[in-house]
Amino acid sequence: MRCFITCTLGLLICLLSSTFVTAQTSTYPNRPVKMIVGFPAGGAVDAAGRTMAQALQKSLNQSFVVDNRPGVGGMLAMQEVARSSPDGYVLAVGSAGPLTVSPTIFKNANFDPRQSLSPIIWFVNNPGIVVIRKDLPVNSIAELVQLSRTKQLNMASAGTGSVLHLMGEYFQDKMGIKWMHIPYKGSGPALLDMVAGRTDVALDLIPSAAPLVKSGQLRALAVTSSKRSPALPDVPTLTELGYEGLEMGSWMGLLAPKGTSSESINKLNAVLNQAIKDPDLVTRVSNSGGELAGGSPQDFANLINKDLNRWAVIINRLNIQPE
Incomplete structure (x- = not known):
């Protein structure tokens, strides 16, 4: 019981x-x-x-x-x-x-x-975006890669160890190229120095870079999203250009x-x-x-x-x- x-x-x-x-x-x-x-x-x-x-x-x-x-x-x-x-x-x-x-x-x-x-x-x-200074003599990712193999280009980032820095390093790894890294204290200063012509290339985020691309102060070669961005519909994705595994x-x-x-x-x-x-x-x-x-x-x-x-x-x- x-x-x-x-x-x-x-x-x-x-x-x-x-x-x-x-x-x-x-x-x-x-x-x-x-x-x-x-x-x-x-x-x-x-x-x-x-x-x-x-x-x-x-x-x-x-x-x-x-x-x-x-x-x-x-x-x-x-x-x-x-x-x-x-x-x-x-x-x-x-x-x-x-x-x-x-x-x-x-x-x-x-x-x-x-x-x-x-x-x-x-x-x-x-998503990310590959942007370059407006007078860099390339018009595509393929031309950017080719120029990177014959000339030392520099890459601006939002700071050492930032997601944007790592995106840039990952891109270089996939493309078999090497840029000189120039870290800044944030995305804003990095992009503004590129507008001034002091740096060559950056992987940034579309919301940050799109206004400068639309105004003609920077040029965009590709986006890292799976589909084109409504903010920049004329910019191709890396995937449609034939570069796989770079969605980031x-x-x-x-x-x-x-x-x-x-x-x-x-x-x-x-x-x-x-x-x-x-x-x-x-x-x-x-x-x-x-x-x-x-x-x-x-x-x-x-x-x-x-x-x-x-x-x-x-x-x-x-x-x-x-x-």
């Missing part, structure tokens, strides 16, 4: 616990959710975070508050989220740099997003601490997948040169893993150290 009572109580506790968890999930979120951004307000990552927050707040009738916590290229914010309770009330607005570059450069931080964060959705993609860029997405329930993650994923179908948002992002992504949490996990491995090879080969 005692055994029967014990077993019955145990079963009852399990059933009650299961019911409690289900109730928690079905009412999630029932209080404000914090979305931590590792960069200052006003930048691209912040803008993506606020766009997601607005969509989630509208659909779920709950506050989603963006909290900017800049530091160490955004990685401190990712680590803070990783240490948070996995209840869905602290989320990370992550981007390519802190999630796929910094973990290899800052080895002592012992931060691996695959082990400490759960991807929710890949929200937006900013920067991106932003939403993540939660490891251990967050799949029900909460899937609820957020479904809302944001619906949000990216909004025609006004699609037009606004595509006209700037970006691409709304979407997909499953696993799609985002696959992207993070692919870029972590791709950039680690280049970082280790060049022995890039923290600045």
Whole structure:
């Protein structure tokens, strides 16, 4: 009899616990959710975070508050989220740099997003673009590669170890060429010096470079996206020019601490997948040169893993150290 009572109580506790968890999930979120951004307000990552927050707040009738916590290229914010309770009330607005570059450069931080964060959705993609100073005597990627083999060209980047630097190095590897790297403190100064004729070539992001291309201050030879950009429809993709395996860029997405329930993650994923179908948002992002992504949490996990491995090879080969 005692055994029967014990077993019955145990079963009852399990059933009650299961019911409690289900109730928690079905009412999630029932209080404000914090979305931590590792960069200052006003930048691209912040803008993506606020766009997601607005969509989630509208659909779920709950506050989603963006909290900017800049530091160490955004990685401190990712680590803070990783240490948070996995209840869905602290989320990370992550981007390519802190999630796929910094973990290899800052080895002592012992931060691996695959082990400490759960991807929710890949929200937006900013493809790359190959731009040159307007008077460089080439008109195609093939001519650029040929000139690079006979003359020492230099490449501007947003800084040593930045995603844009690694994109440029990856491009050189694939093409079998070598440029002299000139790092700047950000994409803006790098592109402006190219406009002034001080540098030859750069791999940058379409949203940053498109205004200078449209105004004739720089020339674009190709984009690194899978299809042509509505922002620059006359610029071909590297793929259509016959150069495979060069789809790359920067991106932003939403993540939660490891251990967050799949029900909460899937609820957020479904809302944001619906949000990216909004025609006004699609037009606004595509006209700037970006691409709304979407997909499953696993799609985002696959992207993070692919870029972590791709950039680690280049970082280790060049022995890039923290600045």
